[in-house]
Each structure stands twice: as structure tokens, then as C-alpha cells.
Amino acid sequence: MAVLWTSDDAAAATEGRATRAFAVTGLSIDTRSIRPGDLFVALKAARDGHDFVRDALDKGAAAALVSRIPEGCSEADPLLLVADVLAALEDLGRAGRARTRARVIAVTGSVGKTSTKEMLRAVLSAQGQVHAAEASFNNHWGVPITLARMPRDCDFAVIEIGMNHPGEIAPLARMARPHAAMITTVAPAHLEAFENIEGIAREKGTIFEGLEPGGTAVVPTGLPVTPILMDFAALAGKIVTFGPDEGSDYRLDRARVVGDATVVQAHHGAQPLLFKVMTPGAHFAQNALGVLALAEAVGCDPAVVALDMGLWQPPAGRGARERVYMDMVDERQSFDIFDDAFNANPASMEAALEVLAASQPRDGIGRVKRGRRIAILGDMLELGPDETALHAAIARLPAMTSVDLVHLAGPRMRALYEALPQAKRGEWHDSAKGLVERASHLADAGDVVLIKGSKGSKVSLVVEALKKLGQAGAAEAHKGKE
Template sequence: MTALWTSAEAEAATLGHATRAFSVSGVSIDTRTLRPGDLFVALAAARDGHDFVAQALEKGAAAALVSHIPEGLDETAPLLIVDDVLKGLEDLGRAARARTGARVIGVTGSVGKTSTKEMLRAMLSGQGRTHAAEASYNNHWGVPLTLARMPADTEYAVIEIGMSNPGEIAPLARLARPHVAMITTVAAAHLAAFGSLEGIAREKGAIFDGLEPGGAAVINLDLETTPVLLGMAQARGAQVIGFGAASTADWRLDESRSHEETTVVRAHHGADPVLFKVASPGRHFALNALGALAAATALGADTVIAAHDLGRWAPPAGRGTRERIVVDSVDETYFDLIDDAFNANPSSMAASLEVLIGARPVDGIGALGAGRRIAILGDMLELGPEAEAMHRAIAAQPGLASVRIIHCVGPLMRHLHAALPLAQRGEWVETASELASRARMLMDPGDILLVKGSKGSKVSLVAEALRRLGQSV
């Protein structure tokens, strides 16, 4: 076993007390995913992690990070005792960042953080030992956990940084100390907590507070709030690298062509042409990929190799993945599912509908004859006092008339349902489970169905119910 942390190293990092010598090969906060050899971190969340320490040790944890000896254990158990468990995890993350010579990218934005992080992982993995979180670990415990898991010999690290409330990004950025900080976009996500797009932009721009001296800020130049971000980056003395369709962009998007499963992108880096492919349809993926390529290049990666390796990326589950669901292998009948049910705000909703509008259903294989575009849309949450108007406004999206049926889920989506033309209105239901129970009635072979909504709307239940109608290929 290669030691990620020895007890002596962990003691020095946290100023804690180890009850006995140990070495760990990983760090875990969940007994359900814990691997033998992990350090179990007893965080307090919905349940106090101390209640699970004994179980973690039984499952093979090499030690546990605790603030006291849990009931039923004594000092013969391998424990690292600290004053505060979350602070102890932060201290481990800080020490991990300090001991590595890795080049670090920090990624934030209202939309596309996780997809961009995974694009960067794909681009950098072929050029050196690369570390990034396995999931969307971007909050007050996710960032230190990602850092604490980083091996000392890491050459590239990609740290995703998110927020729900003011003041969250800056301390996480200072913990990560990125050499390059990228902001994908600024949109009306968590608007209720910030009051305005400018407020969201200022919180996103706080990622520049953590930049290493001489670091680079990679900024989307196509935003209403771009001047705010530019001002914050310049105030920190960052090297500003712009991407987008703007004529002044260092990485300029010339054209993106979406196909059934890919997007082909033509761009320029200065005077140099750049051509690459993204394994998912959508202009938003093209823009994020262009920004990621700019960030990887700023970090010192080879641009040509990075653009080639970008082809290894595919959207994570629930974030725009497109699947073919075969419902009858004998008759070869199927429908396509676009599962984008992980989260939603007006910007990402528009992007997902644009993908659906550009997709082509298949005629002649279903009972109805003509394949249809169908949208199943759940509430967009945390939008503040303008939430109802933002839901109604979806009805005015260009090209929406080509979507044959729009089913709406949740109290806020009732406002969209009322704004739609009668011929386009599908069902409106209070909860996603009501629609999921009738999944078979929602589709016909040849259809393309988009499922999109905030995680709290639980429209993922509908996506799962549709998936169970056949076999995904």
C-alpha cells in the first residue's frame, strides 16, 4: 500500500494526536463508499460521523479523524484526535497543497463546473499525473477533501469550487491556491441568496483571491457581467485570458456545429486556428471546452495533445448525457433520452432546450409515425422573487415551437405550463413521481425526450423510469 498520509504527517498537518501509528491510502467521509486503508473523517452532517467510526474501522478503515473517542472505542483504536473535524480536514488539504509541486487549476461558474473539470481531467491526464475530484465535491468540505486526497507526486490538479451563499468561494480558493482560475459563466443560479447577477459575479470572481502570484484568470468574455470579472482579476494582478465569441477574446469561438452526439468547434488562439470535437451536442459544451483548453494551455500543457485528448471526455450522468433506449430488440425500436436532470437555471435550461431543438427524431418506427421532440421540465430553484417570470419566459425561447410536447413538474413550472400554446401543453404535475409512474405513456419509439430540472425537483425519477423501459445502448 502506498501511503497517502502517515500518522506522523497527519499529526503535523492537523496538530492532532494519533492514538497509535498508522498509514492511510485514501480519505473517506462515507462508510458506504469507504475502501480498506482509508482515513475515515467523522464529519457532522445530517448524522454525526462519530456514530459510524466503529463501522468504518470494521470495514477496513486504517484510521479515523475524530474530535473525541467515539462510544464503544478506546485509545487502542487507530484515531487522529483533533479539536474540530472539519478544520482538521481543511488542515490536511492545506498540507497536501503545500507539499506538492502540482500545477493547479481552480474552476467555478454558475453552469458547467463539473463538466469542465472532467474535460480538464481528460486533457491533462495524458500529460502528467492528474488529480481531480471523482464527483461534484466543490463546497466547504468537498474542496478540502479533494485536496486531502491529492498524492504528493501529483503534477496537475483540477479543483472545482462552488457556492450557495455569499462569502464561500474566497476561503476555498485560498485553500486551493490555483495557478489558473477559470470562470465558466455567470447565470441566475442561487439568485435568491445574492439578489442580482452582479452579486453572483462578485462571488464567482472571488476565486481570484486565491491565485498564486503571476497566476492567470480565464474569463468568459460573452457575459453581461464580464466587466465585473475583468475588474476583479485585474485588481489581483492576474494575467487575463479571455475566451468566447467576442472579437477581443484570446481564444475566439468562430463556429460550433452540433451533430447527433458531438459538437465540432472551430476557433482561434490569437492568429492560430484551433479545431476540436466535443463528445456531446451543444454550444455551451463548445464554450466550456474552449475555456478549458485555454486554462490547460495557461497551465503549461501542450495545446495540440490537450485538444486531441478532449475527445476522451463524455458528460457525467444527469448532465446532458444522451442515451438510446432500445424498447424492442426484435423490431429494433428505440427512443433517445437526454438526461440533464442534475440541476437547472435559466441559462442551462435554455442551453438544454437548444440541444433538443437541434436534435432530429426518427420517423416511421413508432405507433404515431412521426418522431417527436418532448421536454419534461422540472422547477428551477433558488431564483428569488423573479422565479415565476423566469419560468414563464421559457415559452419565448427561439425554436421552442419545434418541441411537440412539454410536460411540466412542480409549482414553479405551472407558470410555464400556463404560458405555453394549448397544442404544446403536456401534463402539469406537482411532483416528479406522478409523471414517473406513467413513463410508458410519455414516449413513442422514434421520440427524443429531454429531462431537465433542478436537483430538488427530482425529475431524475422520470429519467430513471424512462431508462427502465428498455435497454440503454
Template sequence: MTLWTAAEAAQATAGRSTCEWQANGVSIDTRSLQPGDLFVALKAARDGHTFVAQALEKGAAAALVSHIPEGLDDSAPLLIVDDVQAALEDMGRAARARTQARVVAVTGSVGKTSTKEMLRDVLSAQGRTHAAEASYNNHWGVPLTLARMPADTQFAVIEIGMNHPGEIAPLSRMAQPHVAMVTTVAAAHLEAFDNIDGIAHEKAAILEGLVPGGTAVLNADLDTTPILLAKARAVGAAIVTFGRNGDYVLSDVTLSDACTIVRAQAGGDNILFKIMSAGRHFAMNGLAVLAASVALGADRDLAAHDLARWQPPAGRGTRETLLLDSSDTDLTLDLIDDAFNANPTSMAAALEVLAAAAPRDGVGRISKGRRIAILGDMLELGEDEAEMHRALADLPFVHDLDLIHCVGPRMHAMWDALPEHKRGKWCDTAQELADRVTRVIDAGDVVLVKGSKGSKVSLVVDALRRAARPKGRKTKDS
């Protein structure tokens, strides 16, 4: 299906097309480009104009450029504009304007991507649904997601993130959501803000893009909830809250080894749903998804049923079984890969999941299965980062863990505060622990790996996978 013609893209961007072309998709990376894509030559870490010839050789329909790249001339299929980033934004706005889709925008300090994927799953069962790939939630990710949206989309899910003040509002105005959700407000990217209230004001800015009559779906359980509510009232939004005391009330959460059972109420109705992955935070996100789905016009009961199809995206709590010895299929461990990001709130949630996990006894060298955490630095926390790391040792879930290995200079504060019998290895870098990780795990263990992406603790995950063979996930694939 044609996504963009040369004439449509030229009109959207006020650019000049060198010839007629039709694109079926939009790409910013030659490594993932598909034949028929429009290649967008963004200037990021490297200038995308350097890769235009390669993109065309791989079958790109055309390239969006600010000048004719070296080695090409105007016989090449090009859309020439003044500024490529601005043109991508213009295409995003044009794509949003030509669709009748019901749009939901999601932000929050924790849970944006998981909630976006939950919404993708439940809405896909009720209409043609378009959603951001991976964590495409920044100044190029949001317009790229919009520019990729087919005109006949019925539901669209847009994730919006931030690192600094002033980033969310313009992206929300571009998306023009019918529903805007704030999953939570927590100490993430705190070094760019004076305090947690500053983060709340920035998250609340997602409401500035709401279409008239739009709905704000807000977490009711936060110290900063009044900031979110005040913003919603200021923009004239309808307000739906979720949490222990919200319009959607979380009544009970039961964590088992590999699933979460959630009981809730809304509008006098009892709601029961299951998520095939353990996590109290997933229960809250699922409740928010139900509230947003109803605000979009979807069926709540069907959405609740379909939440059971969802599982966490890679690196965000995915659970898999690794076979440690191909000659003995009983010699396995369970890996919880949560190595994509971390802050104090998400660390606590992940440690609760590990505490609820069930190791297996009698299968390894040690004979007793263990709950083992491998934790990397939490980044961008500001001047109180040392205390935030140390305080992790005081979490009640630590009592149920057997060993905690720590990675990075910041995480040394937690390591120092741990009881000696729970203190595993401390390494300055993730590579150091990755090189020795097979010596600190055993069959029957459940191993959580979590840290900020910049801590590179995912190297430990990679090392575990290289040393073993995936036997199969313990949770159902979506």
C-alpha cells in the same frame, strides 16, 4: 501508495494519533469507503462518529475524530483533533503545500462540473492528474479533494461552488490555484443575492486564491465581464479571455445530432476540435479548457484532440439509447439525462440540444418521432422565479419541439405560456409524471429530462430506465 502516515496527519492537524497507521485514501462515507482509507467523521446530516466502528470494521486504516466514539477506546486507530472539519481543512492545506502540481480552480453558474471533467480528461493525457469527484465543490468537498491529492500529482483540478456570499474566496485560498477560471455568470442561487452583479462578485472571488503570477481565465461575453476583469486586475492576475470576442475566439459552432464541431482562433492560429456530445455550452467550456490548459503549461493541440474523448457526467446531458421492447431492437428512444441541475441559462442550452436532435420516424405507435422535453422546477431563483419560468416558453428552440411536459408548481408558469399544441402533461410532483411516463413516450422519440436536483425530476429518468433496457450510449465513453 501511502497517502498519509499517522505522523504526517498528526502534524498537519495538530492532533494526537493513538497508534501508527498508514492510509491510502480519505473517505467521509462508509458506503464508499475502501480498505486502507482514513475515515473522516464529519458532522453533517448525521454525526460521522456514529459510523467510526463500522468504518474500522470495513478496513479503514484509522478515523479522524474529535472524541473517542462510544464503544471504542484509545486502542483503536484514531487521530483525535479539536474539530474534524477544521482538521480536514488543515490536511487539505498540507496536501496542497507538499505537491508541485499545477493547480486549476473552476467556478461558474453553469458548467463547473462539465468543465472540470473536460480538464481531467485532457490533462490526464499529459501528466498525473488529480480532480474532484462528482460535484465535491463546497466547504468539505474542496478540502477533501485536496487531502486526497497524491504528493506526485502534476496537474490538479479543483471545482469550487457556492450557495451564499463569502463561500468561494476561502476555498480558493485553500487550493492556491495557478489558474482560476469562471465559466459563466448566470441566474443561479439568485435568492441569496441582490442581483446578478452580486453573483459575479462572488464568482470573481475565486481569483483571491491565485498564487503570485497566476492566470485568470474569464468569459468575455457576459454583461458582468467587467466585474470579473476588474477583480483580476485588482489581484494582479494575468488575464486570458474566451468567447466571441476573447483572446480565445469562438468562431463557429455546428451542432449535429450527437456531437459539436467547434472552430476558434487564438494567437493567430486556427483551432478545430470536436466534442462527442451536442451542446453550444460545451463548445464554450471546451474553449475555456484549452485556454486553461495552455496557462497550466500543457500542450494546446493535444488538449484539443483529447476533448473528443470527453462526454458529460451522469445527469448533466448524458445521452443514451433505451430499448423499449426486447423482442424488437428497432423500438428504441434516445434519452438526454440532464436532471442534476437547472437555471434559465442551462435550460436554454439543453433545449437547443434537444431542438438539434434527430428523432426517428416510422418505428413507434405514432409513426413520427418526436422531440419531447420533461422539465422540472428551477430552484433558488428569487422573487422573479415565476417570470423566469414563463420566459422559457419564448425561447426560439421551443418552436422545434413537439411536446413539453412540466413538473412542479414553478414550472406551471411555463406550461401556461406554451402554445396548446406543444403543451403536454403538467404534474405537481416528479413522482406523478414518473408513474405515467411510459404513456407519454414512444419509440423514435428523443426525450430530454431536466430540472433542479430538488425538483426530483430524476425520478422520471429512473422510471424510463426501469421501463426499458439501455441499448448503449450514442456518445463515446471517456
């Protein structure tokens, strides 16, 4: 692997002192996933990373970024001593950004940040070398890690920027210095820290404060807060809009779910666009238009990018669809799951339920005989004082009329359980563990099952439990038969 940082480069960037010469090929903050050649960054979070430096070095870390010599280590070990580890990591991020020739894109939004980032990774890979954040590395340490990991010679970089509280986005955007930045949408999320959705919009809008001179702001239309976002976008050299509104630069005309794909009809100015996103969901179609706008802003042909949309599929926990086979011989004895278990707020919950409502169960093959649309939902967290009403309101969503049964986990989801018609009520448990223990009773052959909740609700455990209902080797046996 190519050298990412030498001891001299890292010391210069952080104003630190290297105890001995080293060269690293990556960065890590977790000894459980560290790779030989990594620089271990001893951050202080729930645990003090200094307590794990010796273990990191023993596992092959090429050096450690520390503010003191940890227990079990000495000056003979490859250490980079700095005044403050997080501040030094930020310095490495800025230096990584400064030395690259990449065209940098930043993405934020209440819903769809990670999916949009991965969509960009897929379509830009056909145009050059792409560096993008791992998982949801979008906070005060995730962004500098992503920047510090950036190869000097990459062509594109995609930086995801998130927030939980006011004042978080602008510093990260200024660190990333994007050539183009996009807000996917603004929806009720993190309302514990904001008075209203207008406050969320103002925080999201600060991403444009980090744009490079002449940079492009990509703004969604059709939102009540779009005017607020446009005010912040005035900081940009160019504004490009996307969404359903007449006059949008990338206008969504229609998104039609066909099987496991979404057919997108749109216009780029006067030019019609027709392409497929290889996963169901109108929200994916909307974000795909934002991706086209970003790609054009960094010098790519949007028509080519539209054709490459088929390269992307959502990652696990972000809407990925999978078939679980319960019989080695009879492939009909199976059910489908939509794994959307990583994040949830009212807007993303509505979008996911619309995907479930558009799905087609299979009749006549299970114990129940009629295939069902089943939702397994966990608590939506960080919604503030209105959380009870926001959970109950899910029962009134139009998509709910097409959902046959709803299983629920978490104390907040009790409000939805009580708001549902009796016929739609499945099981309610105070935690996901209760549903895990009942996994064999939650789905039947022919069903389509959506699993969605905030990460803290741990409904991802239900996803794993449902997958285990599949017979060992059955998925491999049926691969390619659909």
C-alpha cells in the same frame, strides 16, 4: 495503493493526537461508500459522523478523524483526535496542497463547472497524472477533501469551487492556491442569496483572490458582467479571455451540432482552430475554449489538447446521451434521452433546450408515427422572489419553437405549464414521482427526450424510469450497431 497519510503526517498537519500509529490510502465521509484503508472523517452535517465511526472501522477504515472518542470505540482504536473535525479536514487539505508538485487549476461558474472539470480530467490525462474532484465536491468540505486526497506525485489537479451564499468562494480558492482559475459563465442562480446577477459575478470573481503569484485568470467574454469579472482578474499575473467577442484570446467563431458531436471553429489569436467536442451543445464548445486556455496556462500544448477533446463525454446527469432499446430484435424501436437531471437554472435550461432543438427524431417507427422532441423538466431551485417569472419565461425561449411536447414536475413548473401553448402541454405533476408512475406514457420510439431539473427536483428518478422501459439485455444486443 500508495499511502496518502501516516498518523504522524496527519497529526502534524492538524495538530491532533493519534491514539495509535496508522497509514491511510484514502478519505471518506460516508460509510456507505467507504473502502478499506480510508480515513473516515466524522463530520457533523444532517447526522453526526461520530455515530458511524464504529461502523466505518468495522468496514475496514484504517482510522477515523474525530473530536471525541465515539461510542463503541476506545483509545485502542486508530483515531486522530482533534479540536474540530471540519477545521482539521481543512488543515489536511492545505497540507495536501502544500506538499504536491502538481499544477493546480480551479473552476467556478453558474453553469458548466462539473462538465468543465471532467473535460479537463480527460484532456490532461494524456499529458500526465491528473487528480480531480469526485462528482460535485465543490463546497466547504468537498474542496478540502479533494485537496487532502491529492497524491504527492500527480502532475495536474483540478479543483471545482461552488457557492450558495456570499463569501464562500474566496476562502476555498485561497485553500486551493491554483496556478490558473476559470469562470465558466455567470447566470441567474442562487438568487435567493444575492440581490442580482452583478452580486453573483462579484462572488465568482473572488476565485482569482486565491491565485498563486503570477497565476492566470481565464475569463469569459460576451457577458453583461464581463467587466466586473475583468476587475477581479486584475489580481492575476496574466488574463486570458475566451468567448464570442472580437478580441478574445480564444474566440469562438462557430459551434455546429453534427449528430452527437459539436464541431468547433475558433481562433487562438491569429491561429485558426477546428476540433470536435464529442457531445452536442454550443455551451460545451464555449467551455472547451476555456479548457484550452487553462491547459496552455499550466504548460500544455493547446493544439494537442484540442485533438484530445474527443476523449471526453459528459457524465450522467450532465447532458449524457443514451439510447433506450425497447425491443431485443428491432433496434428501430428505441428512443434517445439526454440526461441533464443534476442541475438547472435559466441559463443551463436554455442551453439544454437548444441541444434538444438541434436533435433529429426518427419518424415512422413508433405509435405516434412522427418522432418528437420532448422536454421533461423539473423545478429550478434557489431563484429567489422572481422564480415564478423565470420559470414562465422558459416558454418564450427560441428553442421552444422546436420542442413538440413538455412534461413538467414540481410546484414552480406550474408557471411554465400555464405559459405554454396548449399544443405543447404534456403532463404536469407536483413532484417527479408522478412522472415516474407515468413513464411508459411519456416517450415513444423515435423520440428524443431531454430530462432536466435541479437536483432537488428529483427528475433523475424519471431518467431511471425511462431507462427501465428498455428491454433487459437490449442495449447490449444493439451495442455497436448504430
